[in-house]
Amino acid sequence: MEQNKAKLEIDLNKSTRAFINFTVEIDQFEMLLSYMRIGNSFISENISEAKERLIKLYDNSSEETDFLKIDPERFLTMNYYESHLSRMMYIRAIDNFITYFKDVLAEIVIKKPQILKSKDQERLDFILEHDTMENLLKSISEKKITELFYSGFTDIQKYFYDRLGIKMFEDEIRTAEINLLIKQRNLAVHNRGKISKEFITEFPNEDFIEGLFLSFKFDYVSKINDVLYNIINNLDAKLSIKFNLDQVSYQ
Structure with missing residues (x-):
């Protein structure tokens, strides 16, 4: 997936609350990555002191942590944690992407509640739990998107296409890319990223090998965030x- 350079030209001073919440998550990821890189740099410059501090933390621990004393420097590099942390960040990135649709649907329902029109019925006690029509509509929309x-x-x-008349992605290629990203997220959550036969069958054109694990890197997650950002930015403008x-201010 290629990064859309138009991202740098977007004015975020005002937007939907859903889009701003989505963007804040991405900003926090980038800042966390910068924080880790800075910390990694400081540790590298002061590696002797860092090793002493790490060993001292486990001075009173059981023999199970004695391996720290053999090669403490191994645990003081960002690369050692990249696979684990980037997998968690990837899951968070996809969850952030999907949550945007829940949030923006709630905003749309306030403006056009008739999109929720269906044969579904709500219990009276559920309706009476809400003190305003706005809160009731939000709850109903959240229930619907959760379903x-x-x-x-x-x-x-x-x-979104049937009820809102909005096509999320411009073509089938992008739709297939998003499907892959979401299925990778599901595999990471439910199978620690271990590639299954079913996964390979669904994506035969990719270089996946059964039994191996999906490999995530910080740069890959950052690239995915850029892709998702541009998709949501364009979609949010249409909606x-x-x-x-x-439209609310971005702060």
């Missing part, structure tokens, strides 16, 4: 105009 999440992202796409969504 869609359980069904799969394809159903979310269909719902904002079509449904006259409230």
Whole structure:
């Protein structure tokens, strides 16, 4: 996936709350990555002191931690943790992407509640739990999108197209790319990223090997965040105009 350089030209002073929440997550990822790189640099410059401090932390621990004293420097480099941390960050990135749709749907419902029109019925006690119509609509929209999440992202796409008249992605190639990203996230969550036969069958054109594990790197997650950012940015602009969504300041 190629990074869209237009990202640098986007004015984030005002946007939907859903888009801002999405963007804040990405900003925090980039700052965390910078924080770790700076910390890694400081540790490298003061490696002797860092090793002493690490060993001291486990002075009173059991023999199970004696391996620290053999090669403490191994545990003081960012590379040692990259696979584990980047996998968690990748999962968070995809969750952030999917959550945007839940958040923006709640904003759309406030402007156009008729999109929730269906044959579904709500219990009276559920309705009476809400003190305003706005809160009730938000809860109903959250229930609906949660149901869609359980069904799969394809159903979310269909719902946005059928009910909102919005096509999430510009072509089938991008749709397939997003499907792969989401399925990788599911594999990372439910199988520690271990590649299954079913996964390979679904994505035969990729270089996956059954039994091996998906490999995540910080730079890869950063690139994915850029891709997702540009998708959401373009989509949010369309939704904002079509449904006259409230714009709030980015701070």
